[in-house]
Amino acid sequence: MNITINLSMALVLAVLYSVGFYLLMQRSLMRILIGIVVLGHGANLLLQLAGGAPARAPVLDAVPPQEISDPLPQALALTAIVITFALTTYLLALGYRSWVLVGHDEVQDDVEDRRIAARRGPDGAMEEGTAEETEAAPEDTADSHELEEGRR
């Protein structure tokens, strides 16, 4: 039983993975969602290919025993498809909630992180009550405005 890799399938995998990862790097949740779906297809195809050459059935009696393909990866892929399906619906719901609450479905940066990065100096000193957090860097106010706007 000599298993060789189908070149076209390898190419399809490469395309699916690169498209998926490219979409994952977008800002809009909808594109990310599509990216995850595409990536999921890629992963499932990889699982399928792990079970042997394509276009062979894993069903007893349908094909001669020496041509039967490994059923386990197909079972794994089925499970993975179910999971991807469930998480896709969840992401859809999340995108919808985001659209309702914030008005867009953009995935944003870590606000607090930028605020801390923009702070003038470390205020980790242990003297009590020295730092006045209320007057923060200008970026902070811009960000919180953004958030406040979103909340409305």
Next chain:
Amino acid sequence: MTTPSEAPPGPPGDADPPGPGDTPWSRWDQPSGRWMLPGACPDSRERTLVLEAAARLLFPTVLVFSVYLLFEGHYGPGGGFSGGLVAGLAFVLRHIAGGDDNILVSRFGIRPPVLAGTGLVIAVLTGLAPVLWGEPVLASTKWHISFGSFGYLDVVSSLLLDVGVYLLIIGVVLDLLRSLGSGIARDAREAGETAPRPDTGGGR
């Protein structure tokens, strides 16, 4: 097969139909029997009669097919998951055709989460049951039931697990319909729109 019990009469004239009382003209052809009919439609302008008629025909057929898949699952392609999804699709079709009146809720008082929970309980208990006979968890056995001259029936105990999965999936799909289908439609109606605005995200 799904004819309404009381056929909504009345000539489709310009004036109000005189016959069955105070039915407004926009409602005269509203389905009046409940079983197997798409539910109330909040805005009759959104109705598509072809789809409704098709849904009436398809809904029971698809349900029967889903049960077939459920029973076929042990030996052929099918099983609780695909059966449940197909049955869920029947409900989705009904939802698209007839709006958010869920027949299981309105007619039988079964909430989707309860359906899903019951399915999961059945599945888990089926998995645990073999322990009572000293077998490993999730082991299954086959019963051979003979009907004399009518033939025989092989029942596998994992069918019960499949039934659990079937119910679970239907429950989950119905819950999805409620939150993503009816929920979004309701939000949109409350916002005074007929459908969510199409310009959601993406344009950047």
Next chain:
Amino acid sequence: MTLLQAFVTLPVLLPMLGAAASVIVSPRASLQRVIGVVTLALVCVVAGVLLVSADSYGPVVAQLGGWPAPMGIVLVADRMSALLLLISTLVTLAVLVYAIDQRISDYGRETASTTFHPIFLLLSTGVSLAYLTGDLFTLFVAFEIMLASSYVLITRRTSASRIRSGMTYVIVSLMSSLLFLTAVGMVYAATGSVNLADLAGRVGMLPEGLKTVLALLLVVVFGIKAAIVPLHFWLPDSYPNAPAPVTALFAGLLTKVGIYALLRTQTLVFPQDHPSTLLLVIAAVTMVVGALGAVAQDDLNRLLSFLLVSHIGFMLFGLAVYTPSGIAGTALYIVHHITVQATLFLVSGLITRRTGTVSIAQMGGLAQTAPHLAVLFAIPAITLAGLPPTSGFVAKLALLRAGAGATPAAEIVAAFVVLASLLTLYAVARVWVRVFWGTPKEPLVDNDPNDELVVGTARSARGMYVGASSLIVVSIVIALFAGPLSAIASRAGDDLQTREAYRSAVLGPDTAPGGPGPVPVAAVPQGPAAAGGGAAIGAMTADDAEGTTSR
């Protein structure tokens, strides 16, 4: 023995059953609470039985459906998994008690939720399955159950900020899951098996380069889940925005499951006999970056999240040394850290409820106004920093001793352990000074009462204190019984390093369904025999490996 084998499945099936029952009774809040607590208490008992049994008779293996190991799915409870299962479930139970009382005091006694209790129990299902599973794909499924539940918990009662942080969390987790799936596919393509014990024999036959690729892929996957440093960025962003009990649960369990998966796969499938430089470097960087990040924070929850990242590095260090004592140190550290980190987040929840803000700069004088909170914070904080009489000290000592005996590189990283401990001490001391000393400040008014985050009143019910303080009791018990616990941990470390107990329990002939007698501790070593067990697939494996690598 079948009954004991059935016991192995209970930590997975019981919470699942509880979740289902909890959904069914969902209009009745009190019933939901009873179901949740009873289920988790039962799982605690089961986990205790499993630990005792695994410690005295060797790993307990359940073959689902009676299918033998390389083909079927197995659940394995050895010393390591049973130990972590027990402590995780205890923490889950305490967090549930806290959460229940928080919900009662926030929404009233009668308010039920169709999501909270069932999802909470489902999360517990996923965690148990991840600890117990014996194959890579089931591990993937366990992670998905766990993560899907965590997605729901982290985005419940959505506000704008929670949606934002939830999205980051969900997307990063989903990406790591898809990478995991890819890794599973590649492992299967290379070896023809996903069973961990079986893989242990088969991966050894692969060419060195392929082996490295697979190992690295899994390190990245579990590294994202465990938040080790180059892959940690999502954690301090997402955790602080969730309600306190949810954050406590995530901080206590989810990252530790990632570390456990790393521990299991690295020791069992990709064993090494010398310290791994890569992991040592990552561990050192994780410790320092996390601790420095914590020092810079003003938000109490973010500070704790960075400390969590930092202490992930400690656990990684024990693994990176690759000696039985190092692995034992990691086990001990995980046990200690699950408890303490969850406690700190719960106490942080109590503090923010009291003060109405998460900003350390806006708190002050709590030692006067709420002395009980000061006690509740001080004990776990000192434990986390690892001062002598506490469980943190015991665990850190175990790690340091493991590092001291190993290579010079490991000894340098051991110095980083001390450094990161000092930084941790500095960070918690800073919290102490700012929050508990100084002039008392008026509690702020909450701006978003719906997000379960900040309330700004003293409305903290008794159960919340019970939940938090019971975890403190657990950590004190860990410190008191450090001797027996270290003994179990070092036996677990030996198990993981030698691999024979695990492999023979899973693949050996003694665990056939309905097999006679107890599982023997020392079974016949049978490496190559087991690897060649499935003749057909074994033949395919060799071909497969060639086919993959020749390209």
